[in-house]
Amino acid sequence: MASPCKPSGSKPATRQSSGSKLAAFVGGGREFAESEVPTYRGVMKRGRLLQELSGIREGVDKQGYPVRDIAKDLTPMVLAQWKKSNAQFAPPVVVIDRSVTRRIDNFWKQVSEVVRDSN
8 A cells, every 4th residue: 555655755744744833832722621710821722722713714824813912812711711710800819901911922922932942
């Protein structure tokens, strides 16, 4: 039987090799777990899901969805999830919206830098 690889030994392009390195590092996009407060990794996965869905719905590539916009879109989701887990998770107990957005934005950029430097 013929091998799917080229005779020269090079591998065919796959979604994993041609896709986002961030997805390989963090994992695929997914919703928040209903009963848990989201971790940074959970927020990153939800952001990846937003990227994937924006590309499908609006025909926008991932580069056309800036990290700052992802962070702004994720902020109300994170705050809603916090409120679900404990009704007292509201300012001044937790940080305000702008701070959440800034933290998500900074963390996303740090992870992206680590992923870029690991290649």
